[in-house]
Amino acid sequence: MAIPAESDKPIEQPPNGGTRELKPMEPMEVDLARIVLLGTVLYAVAAVILLPMQSSLTHDGHGRWPWVAVSGVGLGLLGYWYLKRRDRAIARDAAKRADAPSDAPATD
Numbered sequence: 001m002a003i004p005a006e007s008d009k010p011i012e013q014p015p016n017g018g019t020r021e022l023k024p025m026e027p028m029e030v031d032l033a034r035i036v037l038l039g040t041v042l043y044a045v046a047a048v049i050l051l052p053m054q055s056s057l058t059h060d061g062h063g064r065w066p067w068v069a070v071s072g073v074g075l076g077l078l079g080y081w082y083l084k085r086r087d088r089a090i091a092r093d094a095a096k097r098a099d100a101p102s103d104a105p106a107t108d
Contacts, residue, residue, distance in 0.1 A: 033083040040076025043069050 047069035050057065054066050 033080060033087065036076055036079045036083055040073055040080060043072030043076055047073055 047066060050066040050069055054063065057063050057065055
């Protein structure tokens with residue numbers, strides 16, 4: 001079954017041959033700080049494992065691997081700090097909007 005060319009609504013063809021209108025998807029809420037913290041912990045584990053083996057890694061031509069892990073920890077901590085600061089600012093802005101009188105025009 002063909003989709004009409006003049007249609008301005010997105011149509012999906014289900015497997016049974018009928019048609020249905022697509023509903024817009026809502027963005028998924030995720031805790032970015034938790035994801036960044038998990039990645040930072042994984043980099044820290046890699047650094048703890050790789051730092052004692054640095055001399056053998058250097059001998060084999062992989063001497064930068066421990067420092068990549070250490071850099072990952074540093075950047076992860078910086079990212080975690082930024083996200084926590086951002087979350088506090090968003091919460092502060094939401095509290096301000098909730099306390100603002102409803103008859104005042106909203107400013108963006």
